[in-house]
Amino acid sequence: MPTSPSDPHRDASGEHAVRSGAGVFDLVVIGAGPAGLAGAVAAGELGLRTALVDAAELTGGQFYRGPSPALGARRPEALHHAWSAYADLRERLRHCPAVSHLPGHHVWSVVRDPGHADRWTVHALTGPDGTDRAPVRLAARGLLIAAGAVERHLPFPGWTLPGVVGAGGAQAMLKSGLVLPGRRIVVAGSGPLLLAAATSLTAAGADVPALVEATGYLGYARHPGALAANPGKAAEAVTHGGALLRHRVPLYARSAVTAAHGRQRVEAVTVARLDRRWRPVPGTARRIACDAVAVGHGLIPQLDLVTTLGCAVRPTADGTHAVATDRSLATSVPTVWAAGETRGIGGAAVALAEGELAGLAAGARLRGAAVPPARTARLRRRIARLRSFADAMAAVHAPGPGWPEWLTDDTEVCRCEEVTADRVREAAADLGARDTRTVKLLTRAGMGWCQGRICATAVACLATRYGASDAGPAPDRRPLAAPVPLAALAELPAESGPKTAEPT
Amino acid sequence: MKPRRTTSPARPRPTPRDVVGADPGPAFEITFDGRSVAALPGQSVAAALWAAGILAWRTTRGGGRPRGAFCGIGQCHDCLATVNGIPNRRACLLPARPGDAVTTQEGAGRADLAV
Structure with missing residues (x-):
């Protein structure tokens, strides 16, 4: 039984939700993070009947993941960066009747409708963990894949001990559940997420006895053009850096957690210096006591759906793959667009711009909507500028070949x-x-x-x-x-x- | 060479709830392996367990080693728990409900099907 926008009602979060009915959406947006949310709002404001589908209860994805309304958080933005862009989009979504937000929908497959070559069928399971209610199918003329990313992990001895968690996982549990895995949390790995994680963990009351980053931040200096074009990114780093200085968080650059120790849970880590190839330097190991570790090495685009659809992919600067698109963010498969981390790890700002551009492109293609060329051009310039910075960062934080030596x-x-x-x-x-x-x-x-x-x-x-x-x-x-x-x-x-x- | 840590004794340590100004409804009880655990409305099972200092609620199929939440977003499946007798529930996604009985999931959680 297909679901349609014909009987919207408001769910607990005040956003539109639909459950049943008959009809075909112009656009189904998969993922309600920054890219999907921006895409759905852009498409909806052009009049496209749009479904915004996400596994979570709230919009925002992982970056803007917030506490459940039942937790009554008056200032969820206190644990976030650049919250106003999200608050603005959420407000526009509320006033956009063409968009149906479908929370608690876990998309497990997207296939061409066997009866209509120009339609897609989106299969989803429902409920908080996908086990609660009857499966749902949505019919769509177009798809915007904004499936986000998962964290990249490099194993080390002891990383399966309780208390060792993903840096993104620690962030997610804090932002949504207002909890910490411990009191004394080592933050380790590589990439800009570590600064954000250490900042929010300390703000929430944790001690961070070590922030361990496998590269040197001086690596950014090898990409002066990308830095100069993105002064906002430097300001972001200064904000995080200032917060970490205030909390006296010691930074161990060009170092890694090479082992976690403990019996039933983590009790300490070994931190060692790394050489240029990320091999641990003998004689540099030191032991640091902790009761939790938040670790991650950046993000990897989530490509399950696009590869199954047959969309072309491209290799990225840090050795992963991302979906390939044209300048309007159309994939190699007609009527399938992609935006945000699915196109390569770039962060929330680029995801917001790409979601908007993809939503506009879908509107033009599927409904013949008139899009002011100046708006498109502005978005393209913004995306190009932010992507140059993201690619520079990806190159700096790409794992070195020597890590298996730990x-x-x-x-x-x-x-x-x-x-x-x-x-x-x-x-x-x-x-x-x-x-x-x-x-x-x-x-x-x-x-x-x-x-x-x-x-x-x-x-x-x-x-x-x-x-x-x-x-x-x-x-x-x-x-x-x-x-x-x-x-x-x-x-x-x-x-x-x-x-x-x-x-x- | 390690910077010295200083903490102001006058300022109490903030909590995540303080930081976001949370004003949840009254806490309710769930149990973990029979022990009472307080959960807040809106928290996942995993969040309620973390708040009680519990980090492991599964043992692995091979080595029988303890595991709990790792990715926190429903991808890694390390947080599987048996909830109200049903195994393989992702505790990081599942909202806690009053009276939920969470038990450590041993292996695949299907010992009842063993032959």
Whole structure:
């Protein structure tokens, strides 16, 4: 049963929601973070019947993730940066009846409608964790994929101990649940998210005994053009830097947490200096007591849906892949647009601009809407400027090739399937695996609950290091973008499921 | 070479709730392995457990080692818990409800199906 914009009602957050009815949306926007929200509002204001679909209860995505209304936060912006852009969009969404916000929708597949070649069918599970209510299908003439990113992780001995959490995870739990994983939290890894995480964790009352960054921030100096064109980014860094100075957070640059220690939970970490290739420098290890670690090495575009749709991808400056688009943010598949982190990690400001541009492009294409050329040109200039900075940052924070030297044989690389570094090495070096897929088949690395979202980068690096020839991180192929109960598949009407053979 | 830490004794340590000016409804009770845990309306099961200092509520299938929330956004599945007898609930996504009985999920949480 398709869902349509015909019977909007207000959900707990005051935003429009629809559940049932019949009809076809002009545009289904997947992801309600900065890019998706901006895209849905832009398209809706042009008159497109738009659905804004997201797994979470609230709009905002991970960047603008806020506490549930039931927590009664009067100042959610206190844990955020650049909140006013979000508040403005949320207000426009409220006054845009053409857009239906569908919270608690976990999109697991997008396919061409078998009955209408020019339509898409979006399959979603519903409920906070996708298990509560009946599955939903939406019909759409166009798609805007704004699926965001997941955090990139590099394993180290002890990283599976309770208390070691993603830097983005610590941020998400703090922003949405107003909780901390501990009192004394080491923040480690690489990338601008670490500064933001350390700033909000200290603001929320945690001690941060070490901010450990694998690169030197001086690396930015190698990209003077991108810096000069983005004075706002420098100001952002100064804001975070000032907050960290006030809280006396010690910065360990060109260093990494090379081990976490503890029995039932983390009790301390080892921090070591790194050389230019990210190899730990002997004799530099020091132990720092803590009761939690927030760790991450930047973000990776979430490409499940676009690769399944067949959209072309491109390699990025930091060794991942992102969806390729033209200058109007159209992907290689007609009537599918992409914006924000899906196009390459760029941050919230670029996501807001790209979402708007993609929404306008969809309006022009799907409804023949008139878009002032000056508005488009302004957005394109802004995107080009912000993207130049993002690419420079990605190059600076790309993991160095020497990080596997801090692993021990028994370090778990794949958290779900408990596959150790030694077994990945064995698959590539001894058993002759020549690509990550074969490593996966031999070891089960990447075959578990998370489907390799957490370990794919590390497995690919290790496989290459130990002899695989073609193991560079390939764009993920996950025909199911979210875990789907068999019952949901069984309930699909025959014409939208895979072709079944006739009994003979 | 490590900078000295100084904390003003006069200023009490802020809490996340203070920072955002939260004024939630009254706390309610859930249980974790039979022990009472206070949850706030709007918190996920994982957030309520973290607030009580509990970081692990699952043991792995292979090594039986403790795990809890890691990614915090429903991607990593490390936070799976058994809630009201149903295993494999993502605790970081699932809102806590009054009276929820959360139990440590051992392995796949399907020991009842073992042959």
